[in-house]
Amino acid sequence: MSTEELREEQQFVSGLYARLDALREEAESAVQSSLAQVGNGLQARLERDVMVAEQSGVLAALDAGENGLCFGRLEFQDGRDHHIGRIGIRASDVERTPLVIDWRAEVARPFYLATGHTPMGLRRRRHLTTEGREVTALHDEILDLTDTTRTGHEAADADEVLLAALDSARTGRMHDIVQTIQAEQDRIIRAPHRGVLVVEGGPGTGKTVVALHRAAFLLYAHRELLAKRAVLVVGPNPAFLGYIGEVLPALGETGVLLATLGELFPGVTATGTDSAAAAEVKGRAEMADVLARALRDRQQLPEPGAPLIIEHDDGDLILDWEIAYEARAAAREADLPHNLARPTFAFHVIDALTRQLAERIGHDPYGGPNFLGPDDIAQLGKGVAVSAEVHAALEELWPTLTPERFVTDYLAEPVHLSDEDAALVRRAPGAPWTSADVPLLDEAAELLGQDDSAERARAEAERQRAVAYAQGVLDVSYASRTYEFEDKDDEDAEVLLAHDIIDAERMAERQEEADHRSAAERAAADRTWAFGHIIVDEAQELSAMAWRLLMRRCPTRSMTLVGDPAQTAEAGGVGSWQDILGPYVEDRWEYARLGVNYRTPAEIMDVAAEVPRAAGVVGFQPPSSVRSTGVRPWARRVDDLAAAVADAVALAAPDVGRLAVIAPRELHESLAGKLPDVTPGASPDLTRPVVLIDPRQAKGLEFDTVLVVEPALYGTSDLYVALTRATQRLGILYAGVLPPALSAFA
């Protein structure tokens, strides 16, 4: 092994870290001095906020570069030589020479794609392994087969770096894979397709991690747009979001909102749970129509012959079926959401009641024309319009509704459903919201509409004011430019003025951004926010109603959907991708498949694959495991389940890494009593050495060792999920029977 090569790389990497430190210091002091700037004027605040926001972003990216700053090197046949890293860094020289290239840059692609067969111009590819700031190993691959020079670091097995990553102990948090992205994954991460991309693959094929890297890539390639519009990542449960939460920050990416479906209606926290059958009914596509019909039911008429009698200072008003019918027809004709159509309804009713009053008061008993002139009638109309009694009547016939109130009322009395379905979803007012309610609330919000015209007018006036001010700032900056620049008369002057690079609108926008929260925070609080890109993990689980919600959040339909139909647990999950996507994008979506399992060793995958196979899951194709450990899974029948689990945990609990006991919820209490330090519940702490979770919570997660308890109590997909969570060892403990698919163990 050539220590000289290692020494040289160490020298280079040390220099790189020195540059990183210097850049960090610069950014930090820029933030500090901007924050320290005083001055209350709008201009001072504007400049300070823009500066702080920019430098804070730079700082976050630089911080993210600390771990594994540089992990690769590409030597091209034409003599080009680039180091590849987590972020791009330039030297401080005048040319600002690139020292290390961001892994997402086009020039870095051969690092992931080149093979001996297609070297993409490469002579040699080097993997640098680092611990902290120290280079500990090099692995070289010679891609130009005619090249006979050797470094002494040529790997006997080119997959050594990958296998080392896969074998490493788990921490309870997902890590990025920039150092070992595989070619099939790279193609998905950088797919040029801007619309809907569906990524399918079995357990452990990297769907989640690839989707997150795609988000990072898109944020890099389309930063202008995406950083402003934010990226939404939807995951199945809070534990999963906690598990993946560090991947994007580790890649220097902010501007991403991680949420479960239950969190996507601002102001509502879904803490309740539905039965599987109730969730299935709530998720059906027909619920959109059912809610629309239920809302029309709320637009009522008095019974014919039984008008509403409204007390009024100038005499009782009679609001009968005809008046209400005409008003309702006019309001419905406007084809506006319910709350926005209400003024039309109110206008027609008030108009009719005013005419009624005028006819009565100004009536000429001798048959002559009405005594009242237009001014008198207008005066009467005003009286009617401000009458609290009239408003109460309008509210009775065409109530102003919030989504919460409408859905609460609906679920208390579910109409337009079969008796059986209605019984499933019926719920007393005041019961907590569930995840399956969130798409109903969103649908209701669409049907109801929100009268935000006053709010919008205010916002527009504010924007105009900010644009005008920003223009003023730019004019001042232009007028005060130094003569030196003017004298130069050099169109390509190196130093640009604010005027050259920013216009007033953009500057005002920036101020708006800096003044308020980050795009992700604003998006989280805004139901009508249009995200720049949406990533959906475990996409196979979402109901038709959930898809309606997500599509509303992404009018551009720029989405990455990852899932595995064989892992579908929810009865409401939609069958085929075409069924899901057809209504929104017809057939304009792309499909990619990942076929290699990077998590589960072959020994475990063989056992797990029997489960969908035995259940006859249509189209089931197990992924092929990239490694085998030689350790066979085991199963044991025991009498005292809790004691046996505790013993097995004590025996298997690793010094490093994580162990999960996956057990049906009803067994948690008895098991937790014997497992010290576990925190079961809705949000288990996955960074503990031992974790107790139920099969649903296990979705998307992984552990070094997994103990599956009482597998006969699981449904097919839950069992398949549970059995495919281990990266090293799998044990099964049961007191009852084994499910038929695992009968080989009996």
Ligand SMILES: Nc1ncnc2c1ncn2[C@@H]1O[C@H](COP(=O)(O)OP(=O)(O)OP(=O)(O)O)[C@@H](O)[C@H]1O
């Ligand atoms: N190229 C890679 N290099 C290193 N590790 C990888 C690579 N690809 C995937 N992995 C690892 O494999 C494991 C499984 O990945 P991931 O969780 O994304 O799979 P998945 O397809 O979403 O699985 P599931 O459907 O079972 O939830 C993770 O630990 C991930 O980091």
